[in-house]
Amino acid sequence: MNLTDFFRQLSLLMGLPAVLLGAAAVAVIVIMRDWRIVLFAYAVLSIVLALLLSQIIPPEWALLQAIVGGLIAVMLYLSARQLRWNPASGVSWEGRWPQMASLGSFRALAVALAAVTFLALREDLVLPQVDLLFSDAIFWLVLIGLLGLALHEEPLHAGLSLLAVLGGSELLLFSLIQNRTMIGVLEGGQLLLGLAISYLMVSRGLASSRTASGLARPGEDA
Amino acid sequence: MIAGPELVIGFLLLAAGAVYLLRKMEGLAALGAASAALLLAVLLWRLPLDTRVLVAGRTIWLGKAVVWEGVSLQIGAATQALLTFLLITAAVVFILAWLTYQGRTIYPFGLILVALWAAVAMVHPLTLAPGVIVLAAIVSVFLIQAGKAGETRGAWRQLLFPTLAVPLFLIAAWYIDQAPLNPDDQTPFKIAGWLLIAGFVLLLQPVPLHVAIPAIAGQAPPVVAAFLWIGGQTTVLFLLQRFVVTYPWLTAAVDSARWLLWLGVLTALLAGALAATQSSLGRYFGYAGLFDYGVLLVAMALRGTAGLPTAIWLVLTRAIALLTMAAGTALIRHHMESDRLDRIGGAISRLPMAVLALIAGGFALIGLPLTAQFASRWALFQLLAETDSRWVLLLLIGATGVVIGTVRAGRACFGPLSGSPVEREPWGLALAAFILVGLGVVIGLYPQLLTTPVAAVILPLSTLGP
Numbered sequence: 001m002n003l004t005d006f007f008r009q010l011s012l013l014m015g016l017p018a019v020l021l022g023a024a025a026v027a028v029i030v031i032m033r034d035w036r037i038v039l040f041a042y043a044v045l046s047i048v049l050a051l052l053l054s055q056i057i058p059p060e061w062a063l064l065q066a067i068v069g070g071l072i073a074v075m076l077y078l079s080a081r082q083l084r085w086n087p088a089s090g091v092s093w094e095g096r097w098p099q100m101a102s103l104g105s106f107r108a109l110a111v112a113l114a115a116v117t118f119l120a121l122r123e124d125l126v127l128p129q130v131d132l133l134f135s136d137a138i139f140w141l142v143l144i145g146l147l148g149l150a151l152h153e154e155p156l157h158a159g160l161s162l163l164a165v166l167g168g169s170e171l172l173l174f175s176l177i178q179n180r181t182m183i184g185v186l187e188g189g190q191l192l193l194g195l196a197i198s199y200l201m202v203s204r205g206l207a208s209s210r211t212a213s214g215l216a217r218p219g220e221d222a
Numbered sequence: 223m224i225a226g227p228e229l230v231i232g233f234l235l236l237a238a239g240a241v242y243l244l245r246k247m248e249g250l251a252a253l254g255a256a257s258a259a260l261l262l263a264v265l266l267w268r269l270p271l272d273t274r275v276l277v278a279g280r281t282i283w284l285g286k287a288v289v290w291e292g293v294s295l296q297i298g299a300a301t302q303a304l305l306t307f308l309l310i311t312a313a314v315v316f317i318l319a320w321l322t323y324q325g326r327t328i329y330p331f332g333l334i335l336v337a338l339w340a341a342v343a344m345v346h347p348l349t350l351a352p353g354v355i356v357l358a359a360i361v362s363v364f365l366i367q368a369g370k371a372g373e374t375r376g377a378w379r380q381l382l383f384p385t386l387a388v389p390l391f392l393i394a395a396w397y398i399d400q401a402p403l404n405p406d407d408q409t410p411f412k413i414a415g416w417l418l419i420a421g422f423v424l425l426l427q428p429v430p431l432h433v434a435i436p437a438i439a440g441q442a443p444p445v446v447a448a449f450l451w452i453g454g455q456t457t458v459l460f461l462l463q464r465f466v467v468t469y470p471w472l473t474a475a476v477d478s479a480r481w482l483l484w485l486g487v488l489t490a491l492l493a494g495a496l497a498a499t500q501s502s503l504g505r506y507f508g509y510a511g512l513f514d515y516g517v518l519l520v521a522m523a524l525r526g527t528a529g530l531p532t533a534i535w536l537v538l539t540r541a542i543a544l545l546t547m548a549a550g551t552a553l554i555r556h557h558m559e560s561d562r563l564d565r566i567g568g569a570i571s572r573l574p575m576a577v578l579a580l581i582a583g584g585f586a587l588i589g590l591p592l593t594a595q596f597a598s599r600w601a602l603f604q605l606l607a608e609t610d611s612r613w614v615l616l617l618l619i620g621a622t623g624v625v626i627g628t629v630r631a632g633r634a635c636f637g638p639l640s641g642s643p644v645e646r647e648p649w650g651l652a653l654a655a656f657i658l659v660g661l662g663v664v665i666g667l668y669p670q671l672l673t674t675p676v677a678a679v680i681l682p683l684s685t686l687g688p
Contacts, residue, residue, distance in 0.1 A: 158378060162382065181293075185353065195360075199364065
């Protein structure tokens with residue numbers, strides 16, 4: 001079975017189900033606090049984006065999105081694991097239990113309000129060379145991604161929100177321009193962005209985990 | 223034969239690799255990086271663009287384009303001037319960084335940054351340049367953090383806005399390509415114009431998108447912060463000028479000059495007000511630099527009149543002002559182990575030249591007489607008054623805020639020492655601070671010294687092609 005056949009097998013998922021899954025994934029990235037759930041949502045979003053992109057660009061190019069998304073998820077996982085699961089980080093067993101934040105309900109409310117805005121404006125948004133379903137996906141990803149950027153400044157959540165905005169923009173861009181070099185360069189750029197986000201995650205997390213374990217003050221040399 | 227872009231980017235990346243290997247010996251790394259930058263600056267300054275020249279047994283053709291998959295890199299006369307300026311600034315920054323304990327990452331990453339800024343200035347199609355700016359922002363993340371754990375706001379904000387700008391430029395490129403298909407329809411130009419303006423607002427980061435500047439000033443080593451502002455902001459303004467000259471319809475589609483004027487004045491006004499109220503030297507430095515940046519944006523908005531020479535003049539003089547203030551701030555922060563205004567009391571008795579550099583840099587950013595920026599600011603205010611004198615008044619109100627901030631920062635350095643014993647500033651540092659302050663005063667007294675370099679850039683910059 002070649003790649004085209006594989007994507008054909010998944011054709012059931014490619015329409016509305018894929019868009020709904022992607023919409024839910026980006027909402028989870030913005031609302032949830034626990035890094036494992038958020039990273040899983042990002043991995044799902046990357047696969048959904050690859051499925052959607054396979055409708056407008058050749059499947060082997062679309063697969064690049066899933067590969068890059070997977071690599072970013074791995075980088076972020078390793079960074080988070082180094083901070084939260086490494087015994088040297090000083091985080092106790094209890095500290096590794098999934099975390100729920102009281103602000104989660106506020107973020108859920110913000111996403112719900114954004115959903116109302118989305119429903120009110122979706123028919124006014126006219127994007128060139130894009131059908132209504134794609135237009136909805138682009139609008140939702142960019143809207144919720146920007147909301148995530150406004151709500152979070154911590155590198156993991158803010159970084160994934162930025163990648164969600166870029167994912168939405170790619171759906172529009174690749175509908176307009178199907179250029180192999182551009183796709184490669186943009187995906188490569190996302191990978192570098194993922195690297196920078198991982199580095200910032202470690203920089204910030206090291207300080208907070210050291211402070212928590214009383215090893216050092218924030219701001220000192222890592 | 224080596225083409226100009228290959229020479230610039232290849233040489234800088236090789237030098238960065240070599241300097242990275244030397245990073246443990248900081249003095250050697252700093253001297254190596256500064257020498258490499260200066261050598262390339264001299265080559266760029268001396269070599270002709272349109273003829274082949276034999277250098278060390280290799281033929282170099284500076285003006286030759288490098289083309290790959292429809293993307294080209296080429297050095298024009300204006301790019302040549304910009305690169306010379308960036309490389310000389312980088313050489314000064316490397317030496318200052320070594321003297322003021324700014325961390326070891328600046329030397330290799332600084333050279334890579336200059337290579338990326340050079341690529342932004344050389345690349346065609348222009349709509350790809352913001353992508354290279356994002357690469358530069360990714361590199362600057364490592365410079366801003368400088369290997370330290372803790373606060374990441376400055377680095378994150380530096381990365382955020384250029385990344386958001388990239389899709390806008392690429393979609394604008396599609397509209398620009400569509401426009402010739404239906405020459406009677408101006409809609410694609412209009413949409414592309416608005417997308418480009420929105421993209422440039424994200425790249426320029428005026429108020430209210432200025433949040434990266436004070437965060438970087440509070441977090442990054444001050445000389446690194448000054449380097450990022452001088453290089454990054456100058457490169458983006460150069461890119462804006464390239465867009466305006468390459469796409470003449472842009473000024474007709476959107477009144478970009480008016481937008482820039484409003485944003486520049488708003489930036490200067492708010493930055494001045496915030497500079498007056500800061501409680502740490504780093505953040506005061508950030509807002510003073512932001513005020514100066516707002517004034518530069520105003521000069522760029524007037525580029526249709528005589529604003530372009532004034533903007534070039536300001537770019538040169540602000541580099542001296544920012545580096546002077548950065549050197550003072552870095553020294554005080556390092557020796558006093560804090561930059562909070564309530565913890566730097568007595569700095570004047572142990573670090574007199576650092577305090578002098580701090581105050582002189584502040585006065586230069588305001589544009590007071592006897593400082594590097596006085597003549598260029600005076601010229602700008604006269605030019606602006608011809609349009610509407612109320613704009614000048616608003617800029618002066620902003621400047622008053624920076625005056626208050628400078629007086630507060632200077633005053634905080636007097637009095638008895640507030641903490642543990644402080645080491646005296648080494649003579650090398652004192653000399654570097656004195657040279658920067660002296661250079662500012664000399665240019666303040668004899669501004670005509672800059673006439674030749676400014677005049678040499680005006681024509682290529684106003685007619686530069688893709």
